[in-house]
Amino acid sequence: MNRALESIAQLFGKASHKLKKDEISPAAQKIYFYKKGIKVTKAEIEALHDEHHKNAKNKWRKRRWLTLMAVNLLFVVSFSLDIQLLEGSLTASRFMGFHMADLNSALQVMLAYKAVLINLLIGVVTIFIAWFLLGGRTFCSWACPYHLLAEWAESLHLWLAKRGLAKNYTFHRGVRTVFYVIFALLAIVTGYTVFEFISPTGILSRALIYGPTLALIWVAFLLLFEIFLSRRAWCRYVCPIGITYGIVGVFSPLRVTYDLTDCKHEGDCRAVCLVPHVLDLTIKNRSTDVEVGIGADCTRCGLCVDACPTNSLNFEFKGLTRKPKKEELPLMPDSNESLVNSEPSANKQSSSEQQNK
Amino acid sequence: MTDSAIDSKKDSSVPVPASKTAKTKGTIITRGPGKRAQEARRQFLRSVALTVGVTSISLLGFIPIPADAKRPRLRPPGALSEEDYLSSCIKCGQCVQVCPVDAVKLDDLGTGFGLGAAYIDAREQACDFSCDGLQCVLACPTGSLTHTLDYTHDTRMGFAVFDKPKLCLAVAGKGFKGQARGPDYEGLLRYEEIDRWNPIPLKDYPYDVEICDLCVQACPIEQRYNQCQAGNPPSGDDNQCPPQRAIGLELIEEKNGVKHMKPVVYDGCVGCGVCEMICPTEQASIIVDYNILTKIPLSEQYMTKSKRGHS
Numbered sequence: 222m223n224r225a226l227e228s229i230a231q232l233f234g235k236a237s238h239k240l241k242k243d244e245i246s247p248a249a250q251k252i253y254f255y256k257k258g259i260k261v262t263k264a265e266i267e268a269l270h271d272e273h274h275k276n277a278k279n280k281w282r283k284r285r286w287l288t289l290m291a292v293n294l295l296f297v298v299s300f301s302l303d304i305q306l307l308e309g310s311l312t313a314s315r316f317m318g319f320h321m322a323d324l325n326s327a328l329q330v331m332l333a334y335k336a337v338l339i340n341l342l343i344g345v346v347t348i349f350i351a352w353f354l355l356g357g358r359t360f361c362s363w364a365c366p367y368h369l370l371a372e373w374a375e376s377l378h379l380w381l382a383k384r385g386l387a388k389n390y391t392f393h394r395g396v397r398t399v400f401y402v403i404f405a406l407l408a409i410v411t412g413y414t415v416f417e418f419i420s421p422t423g424i425l426s427r428a429l430i431y432g433p434t435l436a437l438i439w440v441a442f443l444l445l446f447e448i449f450l451s452r453r454a455w456c457r458y459v460c461p462i463g464i465t466y467g468i469v470g471v472f473s474p475l476r477v478t479y480d481l482t483d484c485k486h487e488g489d490c491r492a493v494c495l496v497p498h499v500l501d502l503t504i505k506n507r508s509t510d511v512e513v514g515i516g517a518d519c520t521r522c523g524l525c526v527d528a529c530p531t532n533s534l535n536f537e538f539k540g541l542t543r544k545p546k547k548e549e550l551p552l553m554p555d556s557n558e559s560l561v562n563s564e565p566s567a568n569k570q571s572s573s574e575q576q577n578k
Numbered sequence: 579m580t581d582s583a584i585d586s587k588k589d590s591s592v593p594v595p596a597s598k599t600a601k602t603k604g605t606i607i608t609r610g611p612g613k614r615a616q617e618a619r620r621q622f623l624r625s626v627a628l629t630v631g632v633t634s635i636s637l638l639g640f641i642p643i644p645a646d647a648k649r650p651r652l653r654p655p656g657a658l659s660e661e662d663y664l665s666s667c668i669k670c671g672q673c674v675q676v677c678p679v680d681a682v683k684l685d686d687l688g689t690g691f692g693l694g695a696a697y698i699d700a701r702e703q704a705c706d707f708s709c710d711g712l713q714c715v716l717a718c719p720t721g722s723l724t725h726t727l728d729y730t731h732d733t734r735m736g737f738a739v740f741d742k743p744k745l746c747l748a749v750a751g752k753g754f755k756g757q758a759r760g761p762d763y764e765g766l767l768r769y770e771e772i773d774r775w776n777p778i779p780l781k782d783y784p785y786d787v788e789i790c791d792l793c794v795q796a797c798p799i800e801q802r803y804n805q806c807q808a809g810n811p812p813s814g815d816d817n818q819c820p821p822q823r824a825i826g827l828e829l830i831e832e833k834n835g836v837k838h839m840k841p842v843v844y845d846g847c848v849g850c851g852v853c854e855m856i857c858p859t860e861q862a863s864i865i866v867d868y869n870i871l872t873k874i875p876l877s878e879q880y881m882t883k884s885k886r887g888h889s
Contacts, residue, residue: 300675312694313670313719320719326668330720333665338720341668396625403633411640412665413691418639419632423669427684427694431671435687439635458625459632 224509225471228516232467234395237501246510252481253506266487273530281523281536285363292364296430311364311426312417313344320344324352325465326423329416332408349469355521357470361456361463362495362522366429367421367440371453374444378452390451392458394498401461421455422462453495463518471517474539477526479503481511484533490525500525503533514539642690652698652851652868654682655705655733656715656723667722669694673714679766679777681705682714698735700851700866705735707798707850708768708777710812731799731820736849736866738825740841746863747790748827748839754790757781758858765855767796780856789839791827793853793864799824799846822846825853 231237242250296314299307308315312326322344331337352360362368381387407415417423421443424436447454456463470476479502486505491497499516502508514537525534536542654673657663673696674682681703685692696714698705707730715723727733743749758780759765766777785792794800799820802812806819824846831837841853841864851866 305675308675308717309670309672309719313668313672315672315717315719322668322719326670330666330668334662334720336666338666340725341720344719390624391621392628393621393625396629399629400632403629404636407633407636411691412661413639414665414667414669415636415639415691417669418691418693419636423694427669427671431674431684434684436693438687454628458628 224514225517228471228518229468231498231516232464232471232518233398234393236394237498237507240507240509244509245506248511249481249508252511256486256505261485261487266485269485269530270487270489277527279527281527285522286369288363289366289369293366293426293429296426300430310423310430311366312423313341319347321348321351323462324348324469325462326414326417326420328465329404329408329414332405333412333414335409335412352466352469353473354475356473356475356519357466357468357517358463358520359470359475360466362520365422365462366425367443368456368520370425370440370444371447371456374448375453378448381448382452387449388451392451392454394458396458397460397464400459401464404461416461420460420462422460456495463520467517470519470521473517474541475521476537476539477515477519477521477523477534478537479508479513479515480533480535481508481513482533483531485531487530489528489530490534493524493528495520495522495524639691639693642688642692651685652700652705652735652849652866654696654698654714654723655707655712655730655735655848655850656718656725656727657735658722658724663722664691664695666720667695668720670719671696672717672719673723676709676713676717677705678709678713679703679706679768698851700854701862702855703765704851704855706767706777706796706852729818730802731846731848733848733850736851736868738843738847738849738851738853738864739867740843740863741865742859742861742863743840745859745861746841747859748841749863751838752790753786753788754792754858755784755786756858757784758792758856767852767856770801789827790858791839791841792856792858793841794825794827796852796856797825798850798852799848800826803846820846824848 295307313322320343322341327341327345378387404416421440428434428437443455491500494500496518499519671684681698682696685695761781763781765780767780768777803820803823812818823844825843827839828842830840849866853864854862854866857863
């Protein structure tokens with residue numbers, strides 16, 4: 222429960238903090254303690270890195286891009302070829318006759334219209350269950366067409382930033398929560414679905430299905446802003462859809478799980494992540510346990526799973542994923558004895574931690 | 579990354595002399611804000627700017643581009659009053675997808691908060707009810723197109739107004755021969771005698787009439803009314819029978835004693851816009867007025883509409 226609250230606080234913009242010793246499980250403490258004894262040189266990490274990227278196939282990114290394109294293409298062909306599989310657009314649709322409604326759009330409509338629309342509620346429940354099972358913000362990276370464009374814009378941004386041609390101005394992450402409240406209030410006060418007017422998700426989805434509109438100029442502006450001024454600004458700091466689905470996914474069984482055991486803490490995962498704060502637990506001494514599920518703000522995009530050279534990050538469906546039995550770690554100190562034996566240095570560790578604070 | 583790197587370069591020049599003085603005097607001197615605090619303050623100010631910026635842009639929806647906003651727009655059948663319609667519409671376009679004549683289109687940026695909401699441009703392509711079952715109403719997931727409607731004649735999209743009597747062929751005593759809107763017009767209309775299920779291009783159905791009465795001939799309400807009068811209601815269902823006529827040609831005697839034929843709109847008009855679409859004059863002599871409706875709540879629309887068309 223505590224972890225869920227922490228995950229929600231993080232979604233709303235709370236920064237992660239250093240852990241007190243009693244917040245870290247004994248098993249995890251043991252691993253951290255053990256890792257202190259092993260110096261990982263830069264050359265080793267680079268070798269590991271090269272080895273991994275020689276074999277890495279960006280498996281999850283490929284799957285995700287294909288899925289995202291397939292979902293949006295299904296909308297397009299359903300209308301253009303009139304096969305009526307998936308009618309409507311991302312804001313509300315019908316899949317083989319079943320109502321589906323985007324949770325954020327439905328919320329905005331109900332706030333603006335000030336009524337609970339029963340028909341819409343059916344679609345809302347369907348979609349809620351679907352995205353709860355699939356991980357909440359999974360919507361963002363596996364279905365939202367803006368996400369894909371922004372991802373391409375992001376690579377361009379990184380390329381330009383490396384050459385000093387683009388900057389990454391950051392914002393406080395809590396600003397997205399402020400936007401969430403603002404757009405909810407605006408819908409109530411004005412009676413218009415104000416967010417829908419600037420939502421690149423809706424604009425793009427409709428443009429794909431019903432043909433281009435002038436509103437695409439706004440989407441282009443957003444992409445340019447992200448390319449030259451701030452990496453992934455819309456998804457990170459503005460879009461309320463992310464918060465809505467984030468909340469849906471707090472208790473989701475599908476998530477990326479972090480395993481501390483083999484992690485080299487070199488930070489490759491955080492470098493590729495849209496929401497790197499969810500991976501702060503991969504920093505040394507920041508993980509509460511040996512195995513921890515990543516927080517609700519995670520879009521389950523799988524970039525970190527692809528990037529991790531030590532297989533420390535993996536997709537997991539709670540109750541379904543069978544974990545391979547770990548071999549007894551040969552390098553691990555024997556449970557109790559070693560702790561007792563190394564008590565003096567353990568004290569050193571704790572004192573140095575206190576100094577860090 | 580680059581940003582913070584540059585910031586730190588700037589910042590480093592400030593605290594260095596301060597720390598020197600602190601060392602030499604051996605006392606703690608308050609230095610300016612630390613790098614972190616400074617970056618945090620900048621980030622906070624940027625975040626405020628972002629909030630103000632994006633919120634302001636979202637409020638631009640209040641200022642629709644005038645030329646576009648004044649366009650006399652029809653909403654699809656069953657649309658709630660404009661205000662309720664815009665707030666309850668989820669902008670998904672399912673109504674667009676089910677329309678057999680592609681009459682329903684989605685608004686663009688120019689209409690402000692109307693962005694993504696459905697409209698019908700009757701002159702370009704009117705709703706001819708050829709789906710027979712109000713498909714757009716059934717498709718609407720929010721009830722923005724109210725689900726309380728059952729039949730074609732229950733709808734109230736607007737009201738036909740005899741706008742330019744001087745252009746009207748019937749008033750001038752003229753007939754009409756040929757394609758109603760010329761060879762280049764792409765609009766569709768359903769002709770039951772040709773194909774009950776598939777609307778055909780208007781240009782494929784040339785007319786030849788002695789006194790032009792295309793608006794009366796093509797009116798979907800009139801067609802249903804006549805079928806019912808002939809004891810042959812649509813789909814054999816008496817409920818489909820419109821209670822009143824919608825439009826007819828009448829012999830009118832003006833004050834100066836001149837007699838001529840003239841289309842007169844009756845209470846049964848639902849404002850579908852087929853008359854506006856088919857009118858063969860350069861500018862349509864008869865148009866569907868949308869604004870009359872917006873001032874009247876939907877529930878009262880049926881009751882309050884009165885005979886119009888006298889000009």
